[in-house]
Amino acid sequence: xxxxxxxxxxxxxxxxxxxxxxxxxxxxxxxxxxxxxxxxxxxxxxxxxxxxxxxxxxxxxxxxxxxxxxxxxxxxxxxxxxxxxxxxxxxxxxxxxxxxxxxxxxxxxxxxxxxxxxxxxxxxxxxxxxxxxxxxxxxxxxxxxxxxxxxxxxxxxxxxxxxxxxxxxxxxxxxxxxxxxxxxxxxxxxxxxxxxxxxxxxxxxxxxxxxxxxxxxxxxxxxxxxxxxxxxxxxxxxxxxxxxxxxxxxxxxxxxxxxxxxxxxxxxxxxxxxxxxxxxxxxxxxxxxxxxxxxxxxxxxxxxxxxxxxxxxxxxxxxxxxxxxxxxxxxxxxxxxxxxxxxxxxxxxxxxxxxxxxxxxxxxxxxxxxxxxxxxxxxxxxxxxxxxxxxxxxxxxxxxxxxxxxxxxxxxxxxxxxxxxxxxxxxxxxxxxxxxxxxxxxxxxxxxxxxxxxxxxxxxxxxxxxxxxxxxxxxxxxxxxxxxxxxxxxx
Numbered sequence: 001x002x003x004x005x006x007x008x009x010x011x012x013x014x015x016x017x018x019x020x021x022x023x024x025x026x027x028x029x030x031x032x033x034x035x036x037x038x039x040x041x042x043x044x045x046x047x048x049x050x051x052x053x054x055x056x057x058x059x060x061x062x063x064x065x066x067x068x069x070x071x072x073x074x075x076x077x078x079x080x081x082x083x084x085x086x087x088x089x090x091x092x093x094x095x096x097x098x099x100x101x102x103x104x105x106x107x108x109x110x111x112x113x114x115x116x117x118x119x120x121x122x123x124x125x126x127x128x129x130x131x132x133x134x135x136x137x138x139x140x141x142x143x144x145x146x147x148x149x150x151x152x153x154x155x156x157x158x159x160x161x162x163x164x165x166x167x168x169x170x171x172x173x174x175x176x177x178x179x180x181x182x183x184x185x186x187x188x189x190x191x192x193x194x195x196x197x198x199x200x201x202x203x204x205x206x207x208x209x210x211x212x213x214x215x216x217x218x219x220x221x222x223x224x225x226x227x228x229x230x231x232x233x234x235x236x237x238x239x240x241x242x243x244x245x246x247x248x249x250x251x252x253x254x255x256x257x258x259x260x261x262x263x264x265x266x267x268x269x270x271x272x273x274x275x276x277x278x279x280x281x282x283x284x285x286x287x288x289x290x291x292x293x294x295x296x297x298x299x300x301x302x303x304x305x306x307x308x309x310x311x312x313x314x315x316x317x318x319x320x321x322x323x324x325x326x327x328x329x330x331x332x333x334x335x336x337x338x339x340x341x342x343x344x345x346x347x348x349x350x351x352x353x354x355x356x357x358x359x360x361x362x363x364x365x366x367x368x369x370x371x372x373x374x375x376x377x378x379x380x381x382x383x384x385x386x387x388x389x390x391x392x393x394x395x396x397x398x399x400x401x402x403x404x405x406x407x408x409x410x411x412x413x414x415x416x417x418x419x420x421x422x423x424x425x426x427x428x429x430x431x432x433x434x435x436x437x438x439x440x441x442x443x444x445x446x447x448x449x450x451x452x453x454x455x456x457x458x459x460x461x462x463x464x465x466x467x468x469x470x471x472x473x474x475x476x477x478x479x480x481x482x483x484x485x486x487x488x489x490x491x
Contacts, residue, residue: 032279032280039282039283042282042283042286042287042290043286043287043290044287044290044291044294045290046290046293048294050291050294050301052300052301052304053304054291055291055294055295055301055304055305055308056304056305056307056308057308058287058288058291058305059265059288059291059304059305059306059308059309059312060308060309060311060312060316061288062268062288063261063264063308063309063312063313063316063317064312064316064317064347064351065284065347065351066268066271066272066288067259067317067351067354067355068154068155068350068351068354068358069153069154069268069271069272069274069275070258070259070264070267070268070271071258071259071354071358072153072154072155072197072199072271073153073197073267073270073271073274074258074259074267075126075199075258076096076126076128076197077267078249079093079094079095079096079126080096080128082094082095082096083095084244085098085100085243085244086100086243086244086245086246087100087102087243087244087245087246088245088246088247088248088249089107089109089110089111089246089247089248089249089250090106090107090108090109090110090248091106091110091111091112091113091124091248091249092122092123092124092243093124093249094124094125094126096126096127096128096131097125097127097128097129097131097132097134097225097226097227098125098224098225098226098227099123099124099125099200099202099223099224099225100123100124100125100240100243101121101122101123101202101220101223101238101240102121102122102123102240103121103217103220103240103241104121104206104213105118105119105120105121105206106118106122108412108413108414108415108421109248110248110412111248111250111251111252111254111255111256111412112249112250112255112256113255113358113359114255114356114357114358114407114410114411114412115356115357115405115407115411115412115467116412116413117403117405117422117469118405118413118421118422118426119205119206119401119403119405119422119424119425119426119469119471120203120204120205120206121203121204121206121216121220122201122202122203123200123201123202123203123204123223124199124200124201125199125200125201125225126197126198126199127150127174127197127198127199127200127225128196128197129174129175129176129179129193129195129196129197129198130176130178130196130274131227132227132228132229133173133174133175133176133179133181133227133228134173134174134200134225134226134227134228135171135172135173135174135187135225135226135227135228135230135231136148136150136161136171136172136173136174136200136224136225137171137222137223137224137225137235137236138161138167138168138169138170138171138172138223139169139219139222139223139235140169140219141163141204141219142219144163144204144205144216144219145163145204145205145400145401145471145472146162146163146202146203146204146205147161147162147163147164147202147203147361147365147366147471147472148161148162148200148201148202148203149199149200149201149202149203149341149359149361149365150174150191150198150199150200150201151198151199151341151359152193152194152195152197152198152275153195153196153197153198153271153274153275154194154195154275154343154350155341155343155350155353155354155358155359156194156341156342156343156344157341157342157361157362158191158192158193158194158198159172159174159191162365162472163400163472164364164365164399164400164472168188170188170189171186171187171188171231171233172187172188172189172190172191173187173189173190173191173228174190174191174193174198174200175190175191175192175193176192176193176195176196177192177193177194177195177196177276179192181228184228184231184233185233186231186233187231194275194276195274195275195276196274197274197275199359200225201359202223203361204216204219204220204223205400205401205426205471206426207425207426207427207428208426208427208428209428217241220240221237221238221239221240222235222236222237224236224237224238253408253410253412254410254412255410255411255412259313259317261306261309261310261312261313262306262309262310264306264309265292265295265302265305265306265309268288268292269289269292272285272288272289278344278345280345281345291305292305317351317355318355320351320352320355320356321355321356321411322356322372323335323356323370323371323372323465324370324372324373325352326348326349326352326356327349327352327370330369330480330483330484331483331486332375332483332484332485332486332487333371333372333373333374333375333377333487334369334370334371334483334484335369335370335371336367336368336369336370337349337353337360337363337368338363339363340353340360340361340362340363340366340368341360341361341362341365342362356370356411357411357467361471363473363478364472364473364478365471365472366469366470366471366472366473367396367469367470367473367477367478368467368468368469368470369467369468369470369483369484370465370466370467371465371466371467371468371484371487372463372465373487374386374486374487374488374489375486375487375488375489376489378489379463380442380458380463380464380465380466380487381461381462381463381464382444382458382459382460382461382462382463382464383444383461384443384489384490384491385441385442385443385444385445385458385489385490385491386441386442386443386458386487386488386489386490387439387440387441387442387487387488387490388404388439388440388442388466388484388485388486388487388488389433389437389438389439389440389485389488390437390438390439390440390485391436391437391485392435392436392437393436394437394482394485395424395438396468396470396473396477396482396484397470397473397474397476397477397482398425398470398471398472398473398474398477399472399473399474400470400471400472400473401424401425401426401471401472402424402425402468402469402470402471403422403423403424403425403426403468403469404422404423404424404440404456404466404467404468405421405422405466405467405468405469406421406422406442406456406457406458406464406465406466406467407464407465407466407467408459408462408463408464409459409462409463409464411465414457414458414459414464416457417457418455418457420455420456420457421457422456423440423454423456424469427453429453430453430454431450431451431453431454438454439451439454440454440455440456441454441455441456442456442458442466442487443455443457443458443490444457444458444459444460444461466487468484
């Protein structure tokens, strides 16, 4: 359990962990300045001569806080080139304002989004709400767990669609910030985004049996998204098994490089236009846009900015790929986050999550726990063997499902002979110990036969991470009363 103790000083709090007292940031909200209007417009004034050093300073800061926005906008630009619904490699892809669904767990060669899971059947679609509002179909899922994650350009959620919300089957309308059209009869509810770019990712639970993989197909066929002009009040169906498959749009071991320092300042103005400033961001926006404008006619300024962006990428952004470099510290070296999909102006956490495992659900939908170390603080590596033992009745407390997933050093699945990348609720053959506890064996080589059903294969060499998902978590998971057990080295 973790507890926070606030001190008498401002901006400082103490986190009680198994390692002792750890200081952490705990800033309080500030009231707007009484002279707010006097700060606008902010400088530099157009045409003002500025130094390369100043431009580089602004660029370095902007690269960090706007990294997720440019990431999202570049994804949108990529999807403008998609003209038909396809499965590209292992990833579902569709033209803007539509979605595509898989029909089974995602395969290990997917590289568009880091940290996928093999607990759900995924769908995906990029939205351009300035082009059209979008209708999202919700079929009758019965008792099956499901949730639609829909986030804006900032990767903040703006909908509540899922089993935990008691969402009824029907048609739901997604509109942009400036849309003023008429809502047609038959639409159950309207969700308004704060940006015109958005991403929709349906997740539908499927257990690891042939019977359920067949049973889920009918409801998958009724999941759809399409422009409002095509809405007729009738459910549209698709046989996603017939979607054409094409080669992957990206290759390599790591996630597609969505943000590149060299082109960052070409996309940034487009992203900032799409995402109007949040309260308090007006001066930040005006400052960086003024510098970008100045650099358009001054190659030396742009060169300094690109160089600063490259340095920020290496020094600030890349380290946040490692889970242990951000988040709330928990016992046994686990970490977690508490504001997923509602980052607001928490630029640090938003960029960290976007870099390491973008498109995470809100905490009431899914609670995430991250691990890079064993209980002694040693980096998890395939050359060693580990166990994770959940005491009796102490697997993650959920109303939905839970899983423990292993990711390689690139935050993707490490291919293995038994094609197993996670263990949890979906697995019907897990073996419990005599005392009711559950032990998962995390190692490269197969364990003894009696432990084979609880084996989570690790890479034969190289670092890896463990990752717990608790879908529709109960209060004890959300408030920190429950935390994951230690990862114990068998050496």
